Each structure stands twice: as structure tokens, then as C-alpha cells.
Amino acid sequence: MTFDLVDRAAIAGIGYTEFSKNSGVSTLTLALRAIKAALDDAGLDPDLVDGVGTHRVGDSVPTPVVAQALGITDPRWFTDHFGGGGSSHSVVGQAALAVASGAADYVVCYRAINSRSEFRMGGTGRAPVEAIETQYQAPYGYVAPPQQYAMVAQAYMHRYGVTERHLGAVAMTERKYAALNDRAMMRAPFTYEDYLASRWVAEPFRLLDCCLETDAAIAVLVCRAEAARDLKKPPVLIRAAAWGGGQMLFSNRQPEPGTSLAARMAPRLFRSAGLTPADVDLAMLYDCFTVAVPLQLEDYGFCAKGEGGEFVLSGATAPGGKLPVNTHGGFLSEGYVHGWNHIAEAVGQLRGEAGARQVPGARIALSTGAPGYVGGVTSALLLRRDT
Amino acid sequence: MTDKPLPQPDRDSAPYWEGIAAGELRLQRCADCGAWRWPARAICNRCRSFAAEWVTASGLGTVVSWIRTHQPFIRSFADDAPYVTVEVQLAEQNDIRLIGRLADPGLEPEIGQRVRAEFTRDPALIVWRPIG
Numbered sequence: 187m188t189f190d191l192v193d194r195a196a197i198a199g200i201g202y203t204e205f206s207k208n209s210g211v212s213t214l215t216l217a218l219r220a221i222k223a224a225l226d227d228a229g230l231d232p233d234l235v236d237g238v239g240t241h242r243v244g245d246s247v248p249t250p251v252v253a254q255a256l257g258i259t260d261p262r263w264f265t266d267h268f269g270g271g272g273s274s275h276s277v278v279g280q281a282a283l284a285v286a287s288g289a290a291d292y293v294v295c296y297r298a299i300n301s302r303s304e305f306r307m308g309g310t311g312r313a314p315v316e317a318i319e320t321q322y323q324a325p326y327g328y329v330a331p332p333q334q335y336a337m338v339a340q341a342y343m344h345r346y347g348v349t350e351r352h353l354g355a356v357a358m359t360e361r362k363y364a365a366l367n368d369r370a371m372m373r374a375p376f377t378y379e380d381y382l383a384s385r386w387v388a389e390p391f392r393l394l395d396c397c398l399e400t401d402a403a404i405a406v407l408v409c410r411a412e413a414a415r416d417l418k419k420p421p422v423l424i425r426a427a428a429w430g431g432g433q434m435l436f437s438n439r440q441p442e443p444g445t446s447l448a449a450r451m452a453p454r455l456f457r458s459a460g461l462t463p464a465d466v467d468l469a470m471l472y473d474c475f476t477v478a479v480p481l482q483l484e485d486y487g488f489c490a491k492g493e494g495g496e497f498v499l500s501g502a503t504a505p506g507g508k509l510p511v512n513t514h515g516g517f518l519s520e521g522y523v524h525g526w527n528h529i530a531e532a533v534g535q536l537r538g539e540a541g542a543r544q545v546p547g548a549r550i551a552l553s554t555g556a557p558g559y560v561g562g563v564t565s566a567l568l569l570r571r572d573t
Numbered sequence: 574m575t576d577k578p579l580p581q582p583d584r585d586s587a588p589y590w591e592g593i594a595a596g597e598l599r600l601q602r603c604a605d606c607g608a609w610r611w612p613a614r615a616i617c618n619r620c621r622s623f624a625a626e627w628v629t630a631s632g633l634g635t636v637v638s639w640i641r642t643h644q645p646f647i648r649s650f651a652d653d654a655p656y657v658t659v660e661v662q663l664a665e666q667n668d669i670r671l672i673g674r675l676a677d678p679g680l681e682p683e684i685g686q687r688v689r690a691e692f693t694r695d696p697a698l699i700v701w702r703p704i705g
Binding site for chain 1: 577578579580581582583586612637638639640641642643644646647650653655656658660671672673674684696698
């Protein structure tokens with residue numbers, strides 16, 4: 187069966203809260219602020235919202251609480267998925283299916299986290315999230331995403347000759363973009379020597395290989411494309427959405443850890459969009475850690491396997507490069523909102539609102555969720571400017 | 574330190590942890606097609622048979638990756654840091670990979686290194702000893 191979602195749904199509004207290390211407010215308050223900002227961005231009457239979606243790992247407010255707080259008395263559609271960054275783009279993809287099918291008209295999707303001040307990933311300050319692999323790993327002192335991705339990175343780097351020079355280039359490139367972004371939490375440029383001098387977290391990762399744990403919320407409004415054209419901002423069309431999974435990091439019928447779940451999902455994402463990687467003007471690649479950028483450049487087909495590090499080092503992903511990547515500074519320098527600031531940045535770029543970091547003539551953007559090593563799922567969106 | 578996380582067996586994994594306490598690496602194996610299952614679970618992901626037996630594996634494997642943790646994500650491991658964790662691919666089947674530690678904190682990890690399971694007591698866990 188063909189999967190015909192092409193351009194039927196749109197992102198009509200985006201909303202941010204401030205990014206901080208301590209919001210001082212609940213995740214409910216964060217969610218409501220971001221949602222209200224997204225509705226104001228679109229110019230939509232909140233009474234018309236009839237769907238709510240999010241994903242969580244036991245760290246945020248559920249959708250019924252948000253819906254009630256917003257005065258949505260009869261939500262026609264919801265999704266409240268258990269999952270981390272691999273699920274981020276899935277929520278927006280599912281909302282697109284919902285509005286395209288008529289299950290809902292106006293869906294607000296959000297992620298609201300106090301991931302620095304309250305619920306840090308990986309057990310620092312709280313018990314680890316329940317997962318089937320925990321019993322096999324925690325007794326060995328292995329629980330946190332930096333450790334899990336470091337394990338992937340070591341095998342990947344060994345196999346393909348990727349080095350700290352390449353990982354450092356990812357971190358430095360993203361910081362160059364952050365210097366052009368008022369919202370970014372870390373804006374001061376640094377040198378390769380600074381990168382090498384930053385403290386070890388879990389070898390082969392230094393501090394500057396790791397994303398910024400952040401308190402923030404982001405919301406997006408999804409509706410049918412023709413409905414979006416009646417709202418305040420130019421619609422950003424959802425050209426395609428894709429979902430992938432079926433493996434876990436530690437046992438998965440895949441003997442090669444240097445290739446992610448995205449390698450199997452990306453061809454169907456592009457096929458259902460009628461596009462190829464060469465059509466993409468800019469990419470927001472889930473960068474929980476530096477290594478995820480070269481890995482996904484390869485697995486989404488922008489370069490051959492093993493060449494992602496050289497691709498970054500060549501400047502291809504930097505400002506003015508042939509494929510600008512993470513133009514907001516990414517999770518490494520703007521802040522970490524679990525995939526959602528990638529979606530919001532892609533929308534801002536396609537609307538021509540990115541200011542000093544605007545990619546000239548941006549028409550097609552790829553935005554990706556976590557590539558699936560932790561949690562066993564991934565998801566991504568291809569977005570397109572309407573005109 | 575005594576407050577390190579202990580194994581938390583569930584209804585599927587209890588025989589695995591009993592094996593380790595007895596000094597054996599016991600794994601589930603499909604009684605129909607012979608594929609090894611990891612972690613323990615009801616169905617074979619090759620032939621979809623529910624039939625399985627618990628078999629003592631060779632305990633031999635290869636280090637496919639390793640990390641050295643400096644930041645104590647678990648506070649009870651703070652005194653160990655920096656410490657090495659390895660990912661070991663078992664000789665039996667190339668998609669079975671166990672997270673563990675080397676037998677001696679002074680050992681340097683290396684990808685491709687062949688290792689053999691050894692067993693600790695209190696807590697009962699696997700550690701990996703490099704072999705020639």
C-alpha cells in the first residue's frame with residue numbers, strides 16, 4: 187500500500203519557552219506557555235484545538251492535564267507516548283495522520299521538561315527509568331545515555347577511522363551557529379584545544395561532546411494544509427513522516443553498532459516524500475552527542491558510510507556549507523528539548539525567520555529524532571516551504 | 574560500597590541470574606531452531622517458537638566496544654571512577670552482546686580482545702578475563 191501523507195498536513199505555529207538550567211516552574215506551566223505561544227504564533231482561537239500529543243519518560247505532565255488546563259473539554263484525539271528522543275518526531279507525524287484523516291482539526295503537540303533542575307537523564311538525582319535492559323546493565327555501573335552512546339561511538343570510531351578531530355569539529359561547528367542565535371544557552375566560540383581540554387565524561391566523550399540538559403518546552407500546532415493557509419504564518423508542509431525500530435542497543439539481530447536504525451528508515455522517508463537527500467537544503471540531526479551527527483549524515487544518505495566525520499571536517503555542515511546542519515546550535519549549544527527544538531528551528535528556517543543564521547532560499551528541511559540506540563525506536567520528518 | 578544496584582531478576586530472567594550465582598553463563602536457546610535468545614524471553618525471534626531450553630554457554634566472547642566512565646552517574650560507583658565497561662559479543666551468536674566489566678581494574682580494554690567469563694560473589698556478576 188502507498189503511504190500518501192505528502193503535503194496534506196502542515197505545521198501552522200511554533201512556540202518556545204525560555205531555555206534555562208532552572209525554570210522554577212512545573213512542566214505543566216512550561217507546556218502551557220509553549221502551547222499558548224504556538225497558538226498566538228498561528229493566530230488560532232484556542233477553542234478550536236481538539237487534539238493534544240506528547241511523549242514522556244515519566245518526566246512530564248500528561249496530555250489530559252494539559253487539555254483540561256487549556257479548557258479543551260472534549261478532545262477528539264490524543265497521543266501520550268512512552269519514549270524519549272526517538273519518539274519526538276513520531277508525535278508530530280501521528281498528529282499529521284490525525285488531521286489528514288479528519289480524526290482531529292487542530293492538534294497541539296509539545297514536549298515540556300525540567301531536564302536540568304528536576305529529571306536528569308540517566309539516573310543522576312533519581313532512579314533510572316524502567317527499561318528491560320536495566321537489570322543487565324545497572325549492576326555494572328552502566329545506566330546513562332552518555333555511556334550508551336559512548337559505547338556506540340567507540341565501536342563506530344574504531345571501525346571507520348573516525349577520530350576526536352571529527353567529534354571536535356561537530357561541537358565547534360554547532361557553536362558557530364549558536365553564536366548567531368540569541369536563544370542559545372552556550373554561544374562563546376571555542377577552539378579544538380579547548381575541546382580537547384574539556385573534562386572526560388565517558389571516554390570517548392568529553393563534556394563538549396554532550397548535549398546541554400535544559401529546562402524548556404516547545405509546542406507545535408498541526409492542522410490540514412488548507413486550514414493552515416488561513417492562519418497568520420506561512421504554513422510549513424509535512425512532506426513525509428517515518429517511523430522505525432525493532433532493535434535495542436544490546437541485542438538486536440544487528441551485529442554492527444556503527445549503523446543506526448535510521449539507515450533502514452531513511453529510504454522509506456525519502457521514498458514517501460518523492461525526494462532524495464540531494465533535495466534537502468538543511469538538516470536538523472538529533473545530536474544528543476557529537477557522534478550522532480556523522481552517523482546520521484551517513485545513515486540518511488548524505489555521504490557514504492564512514493565518511494560523516496570528514497564531511498563535517500570539510501565545513502559542509504557549517505554556516506555557508508552545502509548542507510547546513512543544526513543551524514540553531516543543536517542540543518550541544520542551543521539547548522536540549524528532546525528533539526523538539528530541531529523541529530521548531532526547521533520551521534523557523536523554512537519561514538525565513540532565522541535572522542543571522544538564515545539559510546538562503548531554504549525550501550526542504552530534514553529533522554530527525556534520536557537514531558534508536560536507546561529506547562529502540564526512531565522517527566523523522568521532511569518539511570517543505572509552502573510556496 | 575554496598576549500595577550499588579543489584580541484579581533485579583524478573584519472571585523471564587530468573588534462571589539467567591541463578592546461573593550466574595552458580596558460576597555458569599546460562600542462556601535460553603530455541604528448542605526448535607537452535608537460535609540463542611538474549612535477553613530471556615518467551616518467543617524465538619527467528620522461528621517464533623515458544624519452546625526453549627536453558628543451556629550453559631561457552632563463556633567465550635570478544636570485546637566489541639568499551640568506555641571509561643569518569644562522571645559517576647550512579648553515586649555508589651563514584652569510588653570506582655574512572656572505570657572501564659566493556660561490551661562483549663558472545664562466541665555463540667553475533668547479535669548477543671553483554672555489558673560488563675573486566676576481571677581486574679588494571680586491565681586495559683581493546684576492541685577485538687578475546688575474553689572469558691568469570692564470576693564474582695556478593696554480588697554475583699560476570700566479569701571478563703582477557704585470554705590469549
